[in-house]
Amino acid sequence: MAENLFYAQSGGVTAVINATACGVIQAAREQGGRIGRVFAGRNGILGALHEDLIDTSLESDAAIAALRHTPGGAFGSCRYKLKGLDESRAQYERLIDVFRAHDIRYFLYNGGNDSMDTAWKVSQIAERLNYPLVCVGIPKTVDNDLVETDNCPGFGSVAKYVALSMMEAGLDVASMARTSTKVFVMEVMGRHAGWITAAAGLAARRAGEAPHLLLFPEITFDPEAFLARVDACVREHDFCAIAVSEGLRGADGKLLGEAGSRDAFGHAQLGGVGQQVAELIKDRLGHKYHWALPDYLQRSARHVASATDVAQALALGRRAVELALAGRNAVMPAIVRTSDEPYRWDVGVAQLKDVANREKMMPREFISGDGFGITDACRKYLQPLIEGEDYPPYVNGLPAYVSLLNESVPALLPPFAG
Amino acid sequence: MAENLFYAQSGGVTAVINATACGVIQAAREQGGRIGRVFAGRNGILGALHEDLIDTSLESDAAIAALRHTPGGAFGSCRYKLKGLDESRAQYERLIDVFRAHDIRYFLYNGGNDSMDTAWKVSQIAERLNYPLVCVGIPKTVDNDLVETDNCPGFGSVAKYVALSMMEAGLDVASMARTSTKVFVMEVMGRHAGWITAAAGLAARRAGEAPHLLLFPEITFDPEAFLARVDACVREHDFCAIAVSEGLRGADGKLLGEAGSRDAFGHAQLGGVGQQVAELIKDRLGHKYHWALPDYLQRSARHVASATDVAQALALGRRAVELALAGRNAVMPAIVRTSDEPYRWDVGVAQLKDVANREKMMPREFISGDGFGITDACRKYLQPLIEGEDYPPYVNGLPAYVSLLNESVPALLPPFAG
Numbered sequence: 001m002a003e004n005l006f007y008a009q010s011g012g013v014t015a016v017i018n019a020t021a022c023g024v025i026q027a028a029r030e031q032g033g034r035i036g037r038v039f040a041g042r043n044g045i046l047g048a049l050h051e052d053l054i055d056t057s058l059e060s061d062a063a064i065a066a067l068r069h070t071p072g073g074a075f076g077s078c079r080y081k082l083k084g085l086d087e088s089r090a091q092y093e094r095l096i097d098v099f100r101a102h103d104i105r106y107f108l109y110n111g112g113n114d115s116m117d118t119a120w121k122v123s124q125i126a127e128r129l130n131y132p133l134v135c136v137g138i139p140k141t142v143d144n145d146l147v148e149t150d151n152c153p154g155f156g157s158v159a160k161y162v163a164l165s166m167m168e169a170g171l172d173v174a175s176m177a178r179t180s181t182k183v184f185v186m187e188v189m190g191r192h193a194g195w196i197t198a199a200a201g202l203a204a205r206r207a208g209e210a211p212h213l214l215l216f217p218e219i220t221f222d223p224e225a226f227l228a229r230v231d232a233c234v235r236e237h238d239f240c241a242i243a244v245s246e247g248l249r250g251a252d253g254k255l256l257g258e259a260g261s262r263d264a265f266g267h268a269q270l271g272g273v274g275q276q277v278a279e280l281i282k283d284r285l286g287h288k289y290h291w292a293l294p295d296y297l298q299r300s301a302r303h304v305a306s307a308t309d310v311a312q313a314l315a316l317g318r319r320a321v322e323l324a325l326a327g328r329n330a331v332m333p334a335i336v337r338t339s340d341e342p343y344r345w346d347v348g349v350a351q352l353k354d355v356a357n358r359e360k361m362m363p364r365e366f367i368s369g370d371g372f373g374i375t376d377a378c379r380k381y382l383q384p385l386i387e388g389e390d391y392p393p394y395v396n397g398l399p400a401y402v403s404l405l406n407e408s409v410p411a412l413l414p415p416f417a418g
Numbered sequence: 419m420a421e422n423l424f425y426a427q428s429g430g431v432t433a434v435i436n437a438t439a440c441g442v443i444q445a446a447r448e449q450g451g452r453i454g455r456v457f458a459g460r461n462g463i464l465g466a467l468h469e470d471l472i473d474t475s476l477e478s479d480a481a482i483a484a485l486r487h488t489p490g491g492a493f494g495s496c497r498y499k500l501k502g503l504d505e506s507r508a509q510y511e512r513l514i515d516v517f518r519a520h521d522i523r524y525f526l527y528n529g530g531n532d533s534m535d536t537a538w539k540v541s542q543i544a545e546r547l548n549y550p551l552v553c554v555g556i557p558k559t560v561d562n563d564l565v566e567t568d569n570c571p572g573f574g575s576v577a578k579y580v581a582l583s584m585m586e587a588g589l590d591v592a593s594m595a596r597t598s599t600k601v602f603v604m605e606v607m608g609r610h611a612g613w614i615t616a617a618a619g620l621a622a623r624r625a626g627e628a629p630h631l632l633l634f635p636e637i638t639f640d641p642e643a644f645l646a647r648v649d650a651c652v653r654e655h656d657f658c659a660i661a662v663s664e665g666l667r668g669a670d671g672k673l674l675g676e677a678g679s680r681d682a683f684g685h686a687q688l689g690g691v692g693q694q695v696a697e698l699i700k701d702r703l704g705h706k707y708h709w710a711l712p713d714y715l716q717r718s719a720r721h722v723a724s725a726t727d728v729a730q731a732l733a734l735g736r737r738a739v740e741l742a743l744a745g746r747n748a749v750m751p752a753i754v755r756t757s758d759e760p761y762r763w764d765v766g767v768a769q770l771k772d773v774a775n776r777e778k779m780m781p782r783e784f785i786s787g788d789g790f791g792i793t794d795a796c797r798k799y800l801q802p803l804i805e806g807e808d809y810p811p812y813v814n815g816l817p818a819y820v821s822l823l824n825e826s827v828p829a830l831l832p833p834f835a836g
Contacts, residue, residue: 013593015586043596072589078597164816168433168718171490171819175431178461179496184714203816275690292713296602300586304721306815386815397724397804398582398620401589 002033003105005324006048007056008041009140010111010118013073014154015161015302016313017140020110021074022067023317024138025056029064034325039102039409043076045109045118049091049416051098053409066402068314069392071302074404082118085125092125094416099126099133101412106134106324110317112141112152116332117356123330136320137332137352140313142299144195145359148350149334153316154299156309156385159199161301162188162243163386165294167203170210170241173290177239183230183281183289184210184241187257187274189298191247194218194362196298199382200243201374210241215277217247218362219371221256226277227284229372234287248273303399307388312345319347343384420451421523423742424466425474426459427558428529428536431491432572433579433720434731435558438528439492440485441735442556443474447482452743457520457827461494463527463536467509467834469516471827484820486732487810489720492822500536503543510543512834517544517551519830524552524742528735530559530570534750535774541748554738555750555770558731560717562613563777566768567752569803571734572717574727577617578804579719580606580661583712585621588628588659591708595657601648601699601707602628602659605675605692607716609665612636612780614716617800618661619792628659633695635665636780637789639674644695645702647790652705666691721817725806730763737765761802 007024009017021040028035040054041047047054054075056064067074082088099107109119116137123135139146144155166186173184190196194216201214212233215221233240248256257273278289312335319333332355336348366378374382392399425442427435439458446453458472459465465472472493474482485492500506517525527537534555541553557564562573584604591602608614612634619632630651633639651658666674675691696707730753737751750773754766784796792800810817 009593013590046596070589071586073593076596077593079594080597160815164721165715165719167816167819168489168720169714171488172431172714172718175427175491175495176497178464178494179498186715205816206821272693290713291711292715293709293711294715295708295710296587296590297583297604297710297712297715300590301583302586303582383814388815389809389812391807391809394807396801397578397806398585398623401585403624 002036004036004103005038005106005108006041006099006104007038007108008044008047008110009073009075009077010044010109010115011077011079012142012299013077014140014142014299015071015157015305016153016309017110018067018070018072018074019310019313020138020140020153020317022064023314024108024321025064027318027321031321031325035106036103039104040075042406044078044080045082046078046080048095048098051411051413051416053102054406055409058407059404063402063404068310069302070401071300075406081114082121085121092122093129095122096126096129096131097413100131102409105132108136108138108320108324110138110140112143113146113355113357113359116146116352120330120352120356123352134324134327134329136324136328137355138316138320139332139334142196143190143193145193146355147358147360148332148355150337150345151335151385153309153313155195156306157301158189158196158298159202159382160306160386161298161304162196162200162294163202164304166200166211166241166243169292170203173210173239173241180288181290182234182239182287183278184239185274185278185289185291186243187246187291187293188243190217190245192217192359192361194245197243197245198362198366198374198378199386202379202382202386208237211243212237212240213242213372214374215242215244215248216362216367216371217245217249219367221248221250223280227281230281231285242277244274244277246273302392305390306386307390308385310390315347323349340380343387420454422454422521423456423524423526424459424517424522425456425526426462426465426528427491427493427495428462428527428533429495429497430560430717431495432558432560432717433489433575433723434571434727435528436485436488436490436492437728437731438556438558438571438735440482441732442526442739443482445736445739449739449743453524454521457522458493460824462496462498463500464496464498466513466516469829469831469834471520472824473827476825477822481820481822486728487720488819489718493824499532500539503539510540511547513540514544514547514549515831518549520827523550526554526556526738526742528556528558530561531564531773531775531777534564534770538748538770538774541770552742552745552747554742554746555773556734556738557750557752560614561608561611563611564773565776565778566750566773568755568763569753571727571731573613574724574803575719576607576614576716577620577800578724579716579722580614580618580712581620581804582722584618584629584659584661587710588621591628591657591659598706599708600652600657600705601696602657603692603696603707603709604661605664605709605711606661608635608663610635610777610779612663615661615663616780616784616792616796617804620797620800620804626655629661630655630658631660631790632792633660633662633666634780634785634789635663635667637785639666639668641698645699648699649703660695662692662695664691720810723808724804725808726803728808733765741767758798761805
């Protein structure tokens with residue numbers, strides 16, 4: 001019997017991570033028996049640690065195809081980072097035990113830079129333990145901050161969502177500015193890298209259109225310079241629309257939105273900087289404001305996903321299976337941009353060790369000299385990533401998103417205490 | 419030369435108020451000279467008071483057609499309420515002066531219940547001053563709180579948006595609940611009536627799906643009963659998704675989100691109740707939460723408008739012109755539901771005096787006995803309003819929304835000091 005494949009989703013989910021899952025499972029099914037079953041980790045890598053595997057072979061072809069248009073993580077994801085090989089040796093060994101028990105020879109891990117690090121470490125431990133395992137990472141993050149790939153699946157759709165949301169809200173505010181709201185602030189995701197903030201800037205295609213100002217995590221917040229720009233903008237355009245990153249920092253280096261708590265990866269839990277910035281404007285300039293916090297809506301907005309993003313998410317999933325079967329260990333399929341206009345892309349191969357734990361920030365030349373906008377070079381990079389619409393089917397006025405059976409594979413090992 | 423028509427948009431704009439404008443202008447253009455020009459008020463009724471009229475006859479047919487798929491208020495709207503006839507007599511007389519100067523014999527006012535009151539009063543003052551004017555109100559409000567119409571244009575699209583946003587965010591949270599966010603709160607619009615909150619409930623089609631709890635403005639918030647339900651929900655489903663109205667009130671009758679400030683209509687400016695409810699859960703039950711505040715995004719989300727809503731908004735605009743030409747004064751075209759399944763609707767005629775200043779709350783039988791959900795009767799009412807997709811055209815990955823020329827009509831009168 002052919003060996004099995006284990007696939008897990010990691011970290012914050014996206015509008016298209018299930019499209020990658022679709023690509024993985026469809027490609028495996030097309031291999032004509034070269035791959036046995038595809039097991040998915042229930043709640044990500046925790047599913048492997050706790051031997052809680054989902055048997056995807058019980059899902060119909062139609063259900064797997066529907067993953068292509070379903071947001072969220074169909075098998076469950078988790079925020080759980082394995083530490084160093086020595087520190088967490090028992091966990092890494094447990095993974096290998098589970099893989100061995102279920103004849104899993106391919107490990108596909110779909111996540112961000114933390115997850116690429118985990119996949120790389122699993123490949124190392126397998127080698128040390130002399131267990132034949134091919135580890136392939138598959139990129140996924142709305143933050144677009146992975147290196148060695150031109151962009152990350154998940155980002156294009158959130159980029160499209162924030163740009164069109166800003167465009168729509170901007171039209172709303174412009175309509176009402178004469179007697180009502182003059183300032184609109186939308187807080188967007190992106191802890192360290194300003195890619196999503198930059199994407200909001202795509203909404204402004206002509207002078208005076210929203211957004212008028214962008215506040216990047218890469219640029220230290222200067223309240224006085226900012227207020228001067230808001231004031232000038234309201235005088236000129238009668239309103240001012242602003243996109244602000246949740247990761248905006250003041251001159252003291254601290255996050256404006258810092259709430260003090262931290263998530264399981266040790267990242268600060270953010271939120272609220274949008275209102276802080278809006279209140280500052282109200283206090284100092286007296287303008288009535290509204291603010292929006294799309295939060296999870298931005299990263300789950302499959303209803304208006306970028307067709308480019310969906311195609312890439314699917315392609316990377318398929319390519320990961322091909323790489324695994326070719327025995328390419330410790331690699332990650334990556335997007336390679338081969339042409340800007342017309343936009344063309346291909347799937348290349350990066351080494352996990354080059355991707356692990358690194359972050360790709362916005363290049364300074366993508367941010368305008370004053371720090372409040374994006375440059376033409378940035379637009380040229382971002383524009384193709386939001387191109388194309390890929391609507392889900394609708395039933396009774398709402399998207400027909402799929403729920404899988406998610407049947408468990410019977411456990412063969414004793415429970416894991418680690 | 420034929421007499422002119424004046425059209426103005428009032429109050430908060432919606433995803434489809436421009437579809438109504440499209441219906442008005444297209445119908446007027448098709449009348450073969452029975453109507454001279456259609457003037458629009460720049461920034462709503464203020465445009466009439468200040469004789470700042472937009473000449474829509476300078477817009478191309480293509481631009482007017484594109485209004486059908488463009489959110490916001492294309493001519494500008496305002497929050498400006500005329501007071502009583504005696505109190506604001508100078509303003510009402512000024513309106514008639516401007517109408518007389520520009521040979522305007524039809525006044526079409528597109529707004530909520532405040533605006534229906536204004537349109538009604540304008541019809542009374544015209545009669546007193548013996549000026550031949552036909553006044554027709556056209557309903558518009560995301561709040562769905564106008565009486566004498568089965569539903570209001572603008573509501574169906576915000577209903578669709580909040581339901582699908584809750585569905586998408588719910589899938590996201592469900593994926594991550596094992597190790598991360600367990601509680602998700604989305605704050606929605608609806609100052610007094612819980613229609614939008616109820617619409618979020620459409621996302622849950624099977625037991626256990628988001629949203630699990632709804633907090634209506636019509637139901638006094640009971641923190642202990644609510645926390646007990648959240649606790650039970652997290653135990654059963656591993657997460658809890660909640661939609662809360664910005665108008666939620668405590669036992670003291672005060673708004674939870676009250677910020678103290680008031681808008682031009684004297685309504686309290688709200689916001690923040692979503693986070694308050696989420697913080698309460700965190701404090702008492704210890705669950706990590708995320709919260710979303712779609713704010714203007716919900717009422718400007720033309721990208722995912724309800725086809726039913728767009729069709730009705732357009733039809734009411736067309737019908738208003740027919741009513742005006744027929745000399746039907748002080749009326750409002752209204753949606754009449756003629757069948758639930760299959761859903762069928764027609765356009766009837768209501769009297770402005772019956773609509774003015776009244777609010778349609780959610781019937782108690784639309785809210786479940788425990789106060790935290792919607793009933794089957796409510797679903798039956800809401801379901802057809804979100805049916806159908808009516809996507810705007812896209813260019814370069816973003817909707818191709820139109821910007822009008824909005825050329826001013828030369829003023830003929832001295833400035834208005836009132």
